[in-house]
Amino acid sequence: MGSKDMDLIDEDGKRLDGREYDELRPISIEAGVLKRADGSAFINWGKNKIMAAVYGPREMHPRHAQDPSKAVVQARYNMAAFSVPDRKRPGPDRRSVEIGKILSEALDEIIFVEQYPRSTIDVFIEVLEASAGTRCAGLTVASVALSDAGIPMSDMIASCAAGKIDGQVVLDLGKNEDNYGQADVPIGLVPRTDELTLLQMDGDLTEEEYEQAMELAMDACHDIYKKQKDALRERYSTDLEEQEFEEIPQEGIEEG
Amino acid sequence: MSDEKDEREIILPGEAVDEDMKPGRGTFKRDGQVYASKLGVKTFRSGYVNIAAQSGRYDPSEGDKVIGTITDLNPSVWMVDLNAPFPAVLHVNDVPWRVEYGDTRSYIDLGDAVLIKISNVDEQKKIQVKMDEEGLRKLNSGQIIEIPPSQVPRVIGRNGSMISMLKKYTGCRIFVGQNGRIWIDGNLEGQYLAVKAIQMIEKKAQVMGLTDIIESFLKEETGKEFDDEEKDEDTPPEEDE
Numbered sequence: 397m398g399s400k401d402m403d404l405i406d407e408d409g410k411r412l413d414g415r416e417y418d419e420l421r422p423i424s425i426e427a428g429v430l431k432r433a434d435g436s437a438f439i440n441w442g443k444n445k446i447m448a449a450v451y452g453p454r455e456m457h458p459r460h461a462q463d464p465s466k467a468v469v470q471a472r473y474n475m476a477a478f479s480v481p482d483r484k485r486p487g488p489d490r491r492s493v494e495i496g497k498i499l500s501e502a503l504d505e506i507i508f509v510e511q512y513p514r515s516t517i518d519v520f521i522e523v524l525e526a527s528a529g530t531r532c533a534g535l536t537v538a539s540v541a542l543s544d545a546g547i548p549m550s551d552m553i554a555s556c557a558a559g560k561i562d563g564q565v566v567l568d569l570g571k572n573e574d575n576y577g578q579a580d581v582p583i584g585l586v587p588r589t590d591e592l593t594l595l596q597m598d599g600d601l602t603e604e605e606y607e608q609a610m611e612l613a614m615d616a617c618h619d620i621y622k623k624q625k626d627a628l629r630e631r632y633s634t635d636l637e638e639q640e641f642e643e644i645p646q647e648g649i650e651e652g
Numbered sequence: 653m654s655d656e657k658d659e660r661e662i663i664l665p666g667e668a669v670d671e672d673m674k675p676g677r678g679t680f681k682r683d684g685q686v687y688a689s690k691l692g693v694k695t696f697r698s699g700y701v702n703i704a705a706q707s708g709r710y711d712p713s714e715g716d717k718v719i720g721t722i723t724d725l726n727p728s729v730w731m732v733d734l735n736a737p738f739p740a741v742l743h744v745n746d747v748p749w750r751v752e753y754g755d756t757r758s759y760i761d762l763g764d765a766v767l768i769k770i771s772n773v774d775e776q777k778k779i780q781v782k783m784d785e786e787g788l789r790k791l792n793s794g795q796i797i798e799i800p801p802s803q804v805p806r807v808i809g810r811n812g813s814m815i816s817m818l819k820k821y822t823g824c825r826i827f828v829g830q831n832g833r834i835w836i837d838g839n840l841e842g843q844y845l846a847v848k849a850i851q852m853i854e855k856k857a858q859v860m861g862l863t864d865i866i867e868s869f870l871k872e873e874t875g876k877e878f879d880d881e882e883k884d885e886d887t888p889p890e891e892d893e
Contacts, residue, residue: 434707434708434709435707435708452709452737453709453737454709454737455737455738455739464776508680508689511777512737512777513776513777514776514777515737515738515777543664543665543691544691544707545707545708545709546690546691546692546705546706546707546708546709547690547708548665548678548690549665549666549689549690550665550666550687550689551665551666552664552665552666587666588666625664628662628664629662629664632662632691632706
């Protein structure tokens with residue numbers, strides 16, 4: 397990492413795509429985009445396009461993998477063959493298996509898994525277009541899709557990365573910054589309690605730089621959290637106009 | 653119905669429910685504060701604050717009448733899919749016939765649809781269902797469509813106004829299972845019309861005065877008039893009962 401023949405930050409302190417050091421790429425989220433899935437969401441984050449679908453809780457197969465005390469969260473991270481300029485060889489590889497595992501563990505923390513013994517909650521994260529930061533974007537949409545699926549959770553997870561380019565700590569690395577920068581720290585935050593459920597680091601940071609990076613990323617996660625909520629509100633608030641919240645009549649629905 | 657009012661604002665998982673009440677369904681308590689655990693709306697019942705889920709799979713609860721399909725059978729039980737997180741168990745003792753051991757298949761076969769009632773859900777979330785009550789039976793004709801379980805109250809309507817109107821105009825026998833499965837039986841035209849109307853309800857669930865819209869749709873399609881009867885007005889929810 398770190399080549400000196402490329403300037404990632406110009407004289408004005410602006411980055412390659414014109415962002416400030418503490419600025420996120422534009423993010424838009426839409427909830428409930430798939431009809432067949434129990435819950436779904438789509439995120440457009442910079443040049444990343446990621447779809448998440450949730451199925452379950454449902455009976456787990458194979459049966460020997462069931463946990464009699466709780467639900468098993470199975471997140472699958474997959475990149476489409478056309479998601480990167482060079483064709484991505486389809487199928488699971490070392491990297492996507494790892495990301496699937498850490499995202500499963502991150503989501504497992506917020507879901508009330510003990511409410512659904514013996515079952516599974518499947519989360520499919522499909523990367524349609526990738527441009528750095530897909531695990532963070534994936535975790536962010538997956539949380540929205542889980543809410544959309546009506547899964548009981550203690551909170552949503554907002555996720556974002558911070559890193560170091562040209563010796564400066566910056567927020568949300570883009571493709572070139574990721575490739576030619578010095579460090580990348582993706583985090584997954586539970587905004588209600590400020591707890592972390594995902595923390596990785598690629599590259600080196602001093603203790604001070606790490607503190608700065610965490611502060612940047614955590615602040616950004618709170619902003620992303622708002623966008624997640626807005627997406628869900630937009631999806632559901634219209635459904636609410638003039639809806640009836642009576643106890644459902646059991647009588648009177650019998651055929652006449 | 654309780655006289656405490658319900659709110660219509662959407663609550664998201666992890667959001668504080670600031671009412672000073674006991675945590676009910678769809679909520680959890682941390683450090684003395686009640687939070688929502690599901691996406692839904694607040695409802696208040698006898699000192700408890702609940703979150704009524706607005707999405708997701710069917711959450712089975714005792715006493716619900718539901719429509720299931722048989723996914724598996726063995727000499728003494730049928731396994732029934734309810735679109736719930738777990739399959740339900742229908743035991744030979746809980747059907748209206750005397751079934752000899754090993755003779756389950758000749759009564760209800762794989763893939764058959766049944767109208768059943770949930771008799772028990774235990775802590776392990778094992779669901780037991782029964783069919784030995786009036787009105788419960790195997791469904792031999794007609795068709796079944798699915799809607800999100802959260803929209804079941806819409807299709808039934810206030811005091812069953814929507815569903816009785818659908819039956820009146822289409823001449824069909826209709827049963828709405830609490831798990832979002834709807835059974836429709838009758839002549840083909842009526843069935844087609846009922847399906848179309850229910851799809852309309854699903855799509856326009858948020859529209860004001862939905863009952864009237866559906867009624868005029870049905871009138872137009874069937875040419876029938878039932879104006880002389882008193883109409884079940886879709887009263888705005890602000891006027892509590």
